[in-house]
Amino acid sequence: MNGNSVKVAGVDISTDHWIGGKRVASKQKFANFSPIDGSHLGDLSAGGKAEADAAVAAARKAFPAWAALGPKGRLPILKKFAEGIKARVNDLAAVETMDNGSLLMGNVHRVVPRAAQNIEFFADWALTLDGHSIDSPEVVNHVRYDPAGVAVLITPWNAPLMLTTWKVGPALAAGNTVVVKPPEWAPLTCSLMADIAHAAGVPAGVLNVVQGIGEEAGDALVNHPDVDRISFTGSTDTAKIIGQAAARSITPMSAELGGKSPFIVCADADLDAAAQTVAGQYMNAGQVCLAGTRIMVEKKIEEEFLEKVRGAASHMIVGDPRDKDTRVGPLIHKEHFARVAGFVERARADGAVPLWGGNRANFGELYFEPTLFANITPELEIAQREVFGPVLTWQNFSSDDEVIELANNTRYGLAGTLFSRNEKRAMDIASRVTAGTLWVNCFFVRDLAAPFGGAKDSGIGREGGTWSFDFYTDIKNISVRKGSFA
Ligand SMILES: NC(=O)C1=CN([C@@H]2O[C@H](COP(=O)(O)OP(=O)(O)OC[C@H]3O[C@@H](n4cnc5c(N)ncnc54)[C@H](O)[C@@H]3O)[C@@H](O)[C@H]2O)C=CC1
Numbered sequence: 001m002n003g004n005s006v007k008v009a010g011v012d013i014s015t016d017h018w019i020g021g022k023r024v025a026s027k028q029k030f031a032n033f034s035p036i037d038g039s040h041l042g043d044l045s046a047g048g049k050a051e052a053d054a055a056v057a058a059a060r061k062a063f064p065a066w067a068a069l070g071p072k073g074r075l076p077i078l079k080k081f082a083e084g085i086k087a088r089v090n091d092l093a094a095v096e097t098m099d100n101g102s103l104l105m106g107n108v109h110r111v112v113p114r115a116a117q118n119i120e121f122f123a124d125w126a127l128t129l130d131g132h133s134i135d136s137p138e139v140v141n142h143v144r145y146d147p148a149g150v151a152v153l154i155t156p157w158n159a160p161l162m163l164t165t166w167k168v169g170p171a172l173a174a175g176n177t178v179v180v181k182p183p184e185w186a187p188l189t190c191s192l193m194a195d196i197a198h199a200a201g202v203p204a205g206v207l208n209v210v211q212g213i214g215e216e217a218g219d220a221l222v223n224h225p226d227v228d229r230i231s232f233t234g235s236t237d238t239a240k241i242i243g244q245a246a247a248r249s250i251t252p253m254s255a256e257l258g259g260k261s262p263f264i265v266c267a268d269a270d271l272d273a274a275a276q277t278v279a280g281q282y283m284n285a286g287q288v289c290l291a292g293t294r295i296m297v298e299k300k301i302e303e304e305f306l307e308k309v310r311g312a313a314s315h316m317i318v319g320d321p322r323d324k325d326t327r328v329g330p331l332i333h334k335e336h337f338a339r340v341a342g343f344v345e346r347a348r349a350d351g352a353v354p355l356w357g358g359n360r361a362n363f364g365e366l367y368f369e370p371t372l373f374a375n376i377t378p379e380l381e382i383a384q385r386e387v388f389g390p391v392l393t394w395q396n397f398s399s400d401d402e403v404i405e406l407a408n409n410t411r412y413g414l415a416g417t418l419f420s421r422n423e424k425r426a427m428d429i430a431s432r433v434t435a436g437t438l439w440v441n442c443f444f445v446r447d448l449a450a451p452f453g454g455a456k457d458s459g460i461g462r463e464g465g466t467w468s469f470d471f472y473t474d475i476k477n478i479s480v481r482k483g484s485f486a
């Protein structure tokens with residue numbers, strides 16, 4: 001491997017940027033540690049303005065030729081890219097687990113295959129974009145989806161490869177070139193992704209990766225004057241900063257942000273399935289934006305259901321995420337651990353009572369016990385703010401109006417989960433909860449054709465299917481007077 005590299009989980013990974021088809025090193029570095037055991041995984045190049053300028057220039061240079069290929073010309077290259085990800089599922093999964101502490105089995109069976117699907121799904125979909133026309137009395141309106149140009153893609157550490165390819169897939173399929181800024185707490189799989197794209201024949205400059213700290217590399221990219229789209233997944237607070245940069249240059253921005261999603265259990269629900277699903281919210285130590293962290297249970301089944309959840313949660317084994325029996329791995333970083341522990345401490349001080357958990361787990365520095373807080377009133381911080389850890393709250397309700405009010409009583413609106421066997425009731429509640437996605441009798445079932453995103457402070461815009469292309473293209477109408485051609 002050219003340039004600087006590290007070996008993690010037996011895999012060689014470049015610690016340099018990937019700019020214009022070459023590995024580029026910065027003098028300045030940032031250290032990367034594994035949350036599993038605190039081991040030092042390596043030092044990566046920390047980009048700033050110079051690297052952002054070089055990457056945007058490379059992407060701009062590569063844009064005309066990539067755009068000119070059209071969806072059909074790009075298809076075989078992107079399919080090969082997806083095949084390259086599939087061929088390295090085990091490497092990517094093992095590196096992701098070392099880097100961010102997510103469950104190895106989840107990465108092998110779900111997360112990395114989904115990354116490949118993100119690339120191939122949008123490559124296929126792009127074939128269907130052009131060719132629509134709208135007939136009106138005087139003219140025919142030919143609708144075109146032209147690539148927007150250079151897209152900056154910024155992603156968080158909890159699922160970096162999956163969330164980055166969720167943007168790279170449609171952006172490249174639509175004919176854009178991209179600059180990726182991976183999360184500094186889990187930067188490695190995005191570096192591998194660049195090698196895989198290169199080996200698949202993605203031309204130099206079409207996909208660039210600038211490593212570094214958000215406030216430096218990320219800031220330089222979102223403030224760059226020659227960027228046509230900014231797509232961000234991360235926290236609401238960071239989105240507000242990036243949004244100011246986007247507003248200054250009127251650059252379209254999409255934002256997939258945090259959540260504090262309700263998990264509603266009606267008395268007529270399949271309580272065993274619901275209890276298993278509640279316990280599943282602890283997976284990956286609750287570092288899942290979509291997690292249904294506010295459990296709301298109909299009063300008449302509250303005690304029975306609590307015992308079922310207690311039983312299911314007792315199987316949420318805390319441990320090394322490489323172990324197949326582990327369900328709850330580490331929190332990502334000591335700063336994040338302190339943040340989660342702070343929420344728990346303040347919840348206790350506010351009068352919330354842990355029914356279980358509430359402490360550092362007896363496993364390692366960054367491991368936290370699956371925790372459930374009762375004695376919750378809706379205004380408590382623990383019921384309002386996103387913890388992004390294995391911490392759930394428990395509330396009850398007596399009527400549908402009451403639970404809808406509770407569910408909507410946060411600044412977030414990313415997702416929600418509802419268990420009920422009564423279709424009319426379920427659909428009524430689901431339609432009245434403000435959220436981008438509402439799962440009924442299931443959780444985290446994803447179809448890439450469906451819209452995905454958040455309401456209120458959980459985001460701007462939607463990704464998935466046609467919505468991704470609405471964002472990554474300049475939609476044009478060529479309006480031709482009928483009978484005006486010779
Ligand atoms: N809605 C969704 O699809 C998802 C949302 N998330 C949210 O992400 C958050 C956790 O991720 P974090 O990495 O802690 O979020 P974060 O907002 O701190 O960082 C996200 C990314 O933004 C970059 N960044 C930070 N400051 C920046 C700046 N000033 N300019 C440009 N880039 C900057 C970081 O380097 C990182 O790559 C949670 O709130 C979670 O809910 C996570 C996964 C999915």
Ligand SMILES: O=C(O)/C=C/C=C(\O)C(=O)O
Binds near residue numbers: 158159162290
């Ligand atoms: O399926 C998606 O597009 C987004 C998923 C989000 C996560 O995987 C997460 O927050 O862990």
